[in-house]
Amino acid sequence: xxxxxxxxxxxxxxxxxxxxxxxxxxxxxxxxxxxxxxxxxxxxxxxxxxxxxxxxxxxxxxxxxxxxxxxxxxxxxxxxxxxxxxxxxxxxxxxxxxxxxxxxxxxxxxxxxxxxxxxxxxxxxxxxxxxxxxxxxxxxxxxxxxxxxxxxxxxxxxxxxxxxxxxxxxxxxxxxxxxxxxxxxxxxxxxxxxxxxxxxxxxxxxxxxxxxxxxxxxxxxxxxxxxxxxxxxxxxxxxxxxxxxxxxxxxxxxxxxxxxxxxxxxxxxxxxxxxxxxxxxxxxxxxxxxxxxxxxxxxxxxxxxxxxxxxxxxxxxxxxxxxxxxxxxxxxxxxx
Amino acid sequence: xxxxxxxxxxxxxxxxxxxxxxxxxxxxxxxxxxxxxxxxxxxxxxxxxxxxxxxxxxxxxxxxxxxxxxxxxxxxxxxxxxxxxxxxxxxxxxxxxxxxxxxxxxxxxxxxxxxxxxxxxxxxxxxxxxxxxxxxxxxxxxxxxxxxxxxxxxxxxxxxxxxxxxxxxxxxxxxxxxxxxxxxxxxxxxxxxxxxxxxxxxxxxxxxxxxxxxxxxxxxxxxxxxxxxxxxxxxxxxxxxxxxxxxxxxxxxxxxxxxxxxxxxxxxxxxxxxxxxxxxxxxxxxxxxxxxxxxxxxxxxxxxxxxxxxxxxxxxxxxxxxxxxxxxxxxxxxxxxxxxxxxxxxxxxxxxxxxxxxxxxxxxxxxxxxxxxxxxxxxxxxxxxxxxxxxxxxxxxxxxxxxxxxxxxxxxxxxxxxxxxxxxxxxxxxxxxxxxxxxxxxxxxxxxxxxxxxxxxxxxxxxxxxxxxxxxxxxxxxxxxxxxxxxxxxxxxxxxxxxxxxxxxx
Numbered sequence: 073x074x075x076x077x078x079x080x081x082x083x084x085x086x087x088x089x090x091x092x093x094x095x096x097x098x099x100x101x102x103x104x105x106x107x108x109x110x111x112x113x114x115x116x117x118x119x120x121x122x123x124x125x126x127x128x129x130x131x132x133x134x135x136x137x138x139x140x141x142x143x144x145x146x147x148x149x150x151x152x153x154x155x156x157x158x159x160x161x162x163x164x165x166x167x168x169x170x171x172x173x174x175x176x177x178x179x180x181x182x183x184x185x186x187x188x189x190x191x192x193x194x195x196x197x198x199x200x201x202x203x204x205x206x207x208x209x210x211x212x213x214x215x216x217x218x219x220x221x222x223x224x225x226x227x228x229x230x231x232x233x234x235x236x237x238x239x240x241x242x243x244x245x246x247x248x249x250x251x252x253x254x255x256x257x258x259x260x261x262x263x264x265x266x267x268x269x270x271x272x273x274x275x276x277x278x279x280x281x282x283x284x285x286x287x288x289x290x291x292x293x294x295x296x297x298x299x300x301x302x303x304x305x306x307x308x309x310x311x312x313x314x315x316x317x318x319x320x321x322x323x324x325x326x327x328x329x330x331x332x333x334x335x336x337x338x339x340x341x342x343x344x345x346x347x348x349x350x351x352x353x354x355x356x357x358x359x360x361x362x363x364x365x366x367x368x369x370x371x372x373x374x375x376x377x378x379x380x381x382x383x384x385x386x387x388x389x390x391x392x393x394x395x396x397x398x399x400x401x402x403x404x405x406x407x408x
Numbered sequence: 409x410x411x412x413x414x415x416x417x418x419x420x421x422x423x424x425x426x427x428x429x430x431x432x433x434x435x436x437x438x439x440x441x442x443x444x445x446x447x448x449x450x451x452x453x454x455x456x457x458x459x460x461x462x463x464x465x466x467x468x469x470x471x472x473x474x475x476x477x478x479x480x481x482x483x484x485x486x487x488x489x490x491x492x493x494x495x496x497x498x499x500x501x502x503x504x505x506x507x508x509x510x511x512x513x514x515x516x517x518x519x520x521x522x523x524x525x526x527x528x529x530x531x532x533x534x535x536x537x538x539x540x541x542x543x544x545x546x547x548x549x550x551x552x553x554x555x556x557x558x559x560x561x562x563x564x565x566x567x568x569x570x571x572x573x574x575x576x577x578x579x580x581x582x583x584x585x586x587x588x589x590x591x592x593x594x595x596x597x598x599x600x601x602x603x604x605x606x607x608x609x610x611x612x613x614x615x616x617x618x619x620x621x622x623x624x625x626x627x628x629x630x631x632x633x634x635x636x637x638x639x640x641x642x643x644x645x646x647x648x649x650x651x652x653x654x655x656x657x658x659x660x661x662x663x664x665x666x667x668x669x670x671x672x673x674x675x676x677x678x679x680x681x682x683x684x685x686x687x688x689x690x691x692x693x694x695x696x697x698x699x700x701x702x703x704x705x706x707x708x709x710x711x712x713x714x715x716x717x718x719x720x721x722x723x724x725x726x727x728x729x730x731x732x733x734x735x736x737x738x739x740x741x742x743x744x745x746x747x748x749x750x751x752x753x754x755x756x757x758x759x760x761x762x763x764x765x766x767x768x769x770x771x772x773x774x775x776x777x778x779x780x781x782x783x784x785x786x787x788x789x790x791x792x793x794x795x796x797x798x799x800x801x802x803x804x805x806x807x808x809x810x811x812x813x814x815x816x817x818x819x820x821x822x823x824x825x826x827x828x829x830x831x832x833x834x835x836x837x838x839x840x841x842x843x844x845x846x847x848x849x850x851x852x853x854x855x856x857x858x859x860x861x862x863x864x865x866x867x868x869x870x871x872x873x874x875x876x877x878x879x880x881x882x883x884x885x886x887x888x889x890x891x892x893x894x895x896x897x898x899x900x901x902x903x904x905x906x907x908x909x910x911x912x913x914x
Contacts, residue, residue, distance in 0.1 A: 119450075120454030121454035121738060126742055129457070148815075150610050150817065155606055232864055238594060261863060266856075269738065295752070368746065372742070372746065373745070406592060408598055
């Protein structure tokens with residue numbers, strides 16, 4: 073019928089043409105375009121659905137408009153975040169594999185685990201995104217009406233505290249409390265549970281006497297009068313938490329050393345090029361000013377708290393040193 | 409607001425076309441998540457969470473809850489057809505469900521599983537609605553000593569899980585306890601059996617172990633046997649449970665629903681433990697315990713009821729106290745937060761329309777799931793007509809992908825393969841995998857709660873007997889252990905009496 077027939081040879085030719093053009097286009101972009109030229113992978117050191125995962129997904133929804141490429145969130149859970157950390161430092165330093173870091177992975181984990189196959193500062197900081205307030209709670213029928221009451225009781229005999237695991241932030245923070253208030257060693261018996269929610273559950277059931285937790289894990293119970301807050305940590309110096317205007321901060325109570333908050337930020341493998349750092353520092357700053365992103369993370373109990381690449385690096389080092397000091401003193405070692 | 413008033417309000421919310429549509433979408437997705445091995449409801453909800461930002465909060469929670477309880481329907485499908493647990497809570501269903509399928513009764517097993525899920529799911533919602541708050545307050549009394557006692561009861565059930573040989577059952581349980589102790593010691597921080605491998609420091613995850621022992625092990629064992637699949641004998645009439653099936657399943661359904669709901673409401677309970685407990689109880693009370701493991705419908709009806717009511721039971725602490733008790737309810741907790749709601753006791757007064765809407769949607773969702781799943785049975789059974797040499801590699805492929813997808817971890821794939829090979833030998837040497845799985849689940853909980861209890865009591869063991877719930881559970885465990893011995897002694901005595909009488913009779 074027609075003069076032009078789709079012989080198998082022509083099919084083959086067209087297929088090769090298509091393949092060649094796609095490959096050619098792809099390599100062309102790789103070679104010339106400035107960073108970022110393709111989607112960026114963001115490793116999450118925990119399973120899907122944890123607080124760090126939710127933070128990463130909130131970031132991945134908003135930051136592409138400031139970075140210019142989509143973000144692919146990949147969960148690499150395991151070993152309290154060490155598995156993802158390992159994957160990140162073994163990745164190419166081209167800025168296409170980054171990691172959502174948190175206090176657990178880069179503050180407390182290296183402070184308590186001396187056997188990690190990498191160093192505590194083996195990464196490049198790009199920017200801190202957010203922090204989250206914390207709170208010290210007791211049961212509503214507890215005889216302790218203030219932090220002072222609790223500390224006096226602890227001086228007389230050990231009281232039980234639930235913590236979400238050995239060497240976690242609440243565990244180390246309570247040890248800091250013991251140390252700075254001059255309580256005898258072991259005045260708080262730290263009973264490790266599996267999660268933040270389990271530690272509140274243990275308090276409500278009367279199985280422990282006190283719990284130190286992220287605000288978001290206890291706020292509903294505080295509002296419903298099922299637990300009572302004695303002290304809180306506010307991310308804004310000199311201001312009480314807007315959710316808990318009647319609860320004093322640790323700084324007000326004369327214990328500024330307890331000013332510990334959870335935090336998250338974005339990291340890259342060691343030695344990424346400067347243009348990647350600049351790009352991300354700017355993007356993270358713009359994101360922390362984005363109203364949609366702020367609203368999302370505030371619902372999850374976090375507060376926007378930007379720190380630039382260098383300042384974030386110094387902050388992480390300070391966090392490591394603080395927790396390393398208390399872990400060494402008390403003898404908390406995970407993974408020996 | 410009373411329960412009936414609340415339900416009325418909830419129905420007006422849940423029956424709106426938008427919410428109905430999202431409920432349907434949720435349960436369809438849930439069924440799919442359940443059928444796919446590896447991918448669990450928690451991960452599925454996490455992945456879909458960002459997609460719900462733009463949806464109205466009520467619709468979003470209705471859909472996400474549907475994924476969770478819907479997964480419990482789908483999970484049994486692959487357990488029955490291929491011996492691959494589609495969901496962690498469907499491991500027990502493999503035991504008798506798969507044997508039923510081999511006898512050409514896959515349809516009856518799938519049908520019973522769907523009805524059991526429906527009955528127990530509806531029962532669970534009723535319980536959540538009527539006795540949620542007092543039950544949640546009671547469950548809070550379960551502290552470390554109570555969990556320890558509960559796991560002791562659980563481990564004594566091992567003797568009812570295994571096949572004929574008690575010794576083989578106990579040795580598998582010991583192996584399970586050993587596997588469960590791999591990883592960093594949660595109290596002292598020492599490494600145990602990790603061989604310096606970073607990936608083993610959080611322990612061996614349960615999903616690849618179960619899929620390996622059951623799914624891969626079964627394929628390997630079948631590969632060496634002459635093909636004799638009875639599936640072609642299955643006629644259309646065999647697609648639903650018979651009257652005899654129903655008569656036998658009545659008790660297991662009722663007990664499984666109740667047991668599952670109670671275990672599900674515990675902050676540390678869960679659908680997996682509930683399904684194992686139900687299986688053991690049914691085998692214990694059955695007049696024909698020897699039929700368990702050879703395709704007893706009771707062994708499908710009980711656990712399938714238990715895992716569904718446990719899934720619904722997990723909403724009790726979430727809705728009434730704001731305490732998520734497992735990964736999936738933690739995701740729904742996060743979803744509530746993202747929609748600007750603070751999950752907790754005040755939710756009932758602050759957002760009654762949402763909370764009652766979600767509860768009412770669960771009734772509707774369970775009806776949808778039943779209507780959806782029954783016609784699928786015919787389709788699923790057709791799958792067994794695929795020649796085994798083609799089906800078997802596909803099952804292996806499913807397992808490999810499923811194991812990888814849980815943690816994006818290649819180590820999990822190796823664990824799957826390793827336990828698959830172990831599963832082959834378990835079959836060849838006539839051991840049973842179920843006690844290993846139960847011990848693997850219970851061992852870490854038992855160790856943790858024992859040590860938590862002793863930390864709190866400063867090393868005083870009397871704490872286990874001073875508290876009423878834990879004391880009662882420990883007594884129950886003793887009775888369960890001693891009962892067979894007692895029975896044996898009574899039988900021996902009776903025989904001696906009989907033997908002593910005989911000479912008198914000429």
